[in-house]
Amino acid sequence: MSVAKKQYKRITVKSLVDMKTNGEKISMLTAYDYTMAKIVDGAGIDVILVGDSASNVMAGHETTLPITLDQMIYHASSVVRAVERALVVVDLPFGSYQSDPKEALRSSIRIMKESGGHAVKIEGGKEIKESIKRIINAGIPVMGHLGLTPQSIYKFGTYTVRAKEDEEAERLKEDALLLEKAGCFAIVLEKIPAKLAKEVAESVSIPVIGIGAGNGVDGQVLVTHDMIGMTHEFNPRFLRRYMNLYEEMTSAFQHYKEDIKSGDFPNDTEQY
Numbered sequence: 001m002s003v004a005k006k007q008y009k010r011i012t013v014k015s016l017v018d019m020k021t022n023g024e025k026i027s028m029l030t031a032y033d034y035t036m037a038k039i040v041d042g043a044g045i046d047v048i049l050v051g052d053s054a055s056n057v058m059a060g061h062e063t064t065l066p067i068t069l070d071q072m073i074y075h076a077s078s079v080v081r082a083v084e085r086a087l088v089v090v091d092l093p094f095g096s097y098q099s100d101p102k103e104a105l106r107s108s109i110r111i112m113k114e115s116g117g118h119a120v121k122i123e124g125g126k127e128i129k130e131s132i133k134r135i136i137n138a139g140i141p142v143m144g145h146l147g148l149t150p151q152s153i154y155k156f157g158t159y160t161v162r163a164k165e166d167e168e169a170e171r172l173k174e175d176a177l178l179l180e181k182a183g184c185f186a187i188v189l190e191k192i193p194a195k196l197a198k199e200v201a202e203s204v205s206i207p208v209i210g211i212g213a214g215n216g217v218d219g220q221v222l223v224t225h226d227m228i229g230m231t232h233e234f235n236p237r238f239l240r241r242y243m244n245l246y247e248e249m250t251s252a253f254q255h256y257k258e259d260i261k262s263g264d265f266p267n268d269t270e271q272y
């Protein structure tokens, strides 16, 4: 007897391009661990990003720079074990691709081999074109990332809106076309004017996924811990909170403590 086939259909890089063609918006959220990925995937989110924002959210670093390739692979392998439907995209961390195309390919191969993720995401445009081509040539799908690229924070000094001036906007448009031509299957645009993001989305045939890039793009991504209100001190304008978990969890922990102190927990039915 054969085991019953599961009824879900896996999301592939091609599904995402089809979604753009059909005008269906793409939903994307981050996950860094098994339990969260299980919930995000079960909710039907299309793309799960194992973001290097794990450096901030999981490890408490001020920037995304310290997280290592080994740590990204650990997070990604936990996520992959949970996911049945979503496409799992893994950030190439700072220092794992900038030296040369061979290093970029080697790091991407390690991610694919050791985590089981389905694609990698890489920050930058023209300057990493050869690396992107090299990775794609090896059969690894690549998602681009332009606009606010947090791995370059020390070059800019702030997390302010990017590409507000014409010159930077023109360069971003060129970079988007270049990423499409190099073979990227999608592009993330972070914290740029909505009008510019819409122009970019209309100028390429691959999906453009925005974070702080307005509603004229093909999909949206947020950091899950932000949108459920666990990171209550992170309050950029682009963030919509769907829960206030920081408060709910604080209250649960306080209640648990009270129940211990008062002797209420555990009760007769909660022991052997």
Ligand SMILES: Nc1nc(=O)c2c([nH]1)NC[C@@H]1CN(c3ccc(C(=O)N[C@@H](CCC(=O)O)C(=O)O)cc3)CN21
Pocket: 052, 053, 056, 057, 064, 148, 150, 158, 159, 160, 161, 191, 222, 223, 225, 226, 231, 234, 235, 236, 237
């Ligand atoms: N929790 C979390 N959420 C994210 O979206 C995220 C991370 N971490 N870490 C990596 C990057 C960094 N990102 C950021 C960081 C800051 C702003 C931002 O808007 N910060 C300030 C404004 C700074 C300024 O205008 O100078 C804010 O309003 O909170 C946006 C995206 C997005 N990524």
Ligand SMILES: CC(C)C(=O)C(=O)O
Pocket: 030, 049, 050, 051, 052, 053, 054, 091, 188, 190, 211, 221, 222, 223
């Ligand atoms: C904010 C998203 C796009 C990201 O790159 C991350 O979570 O690391």
Ligand SMILES: [Mg+2]
Pocket: 051, 052, 053, 064, 091
């Ligand atoms: Mg990232």
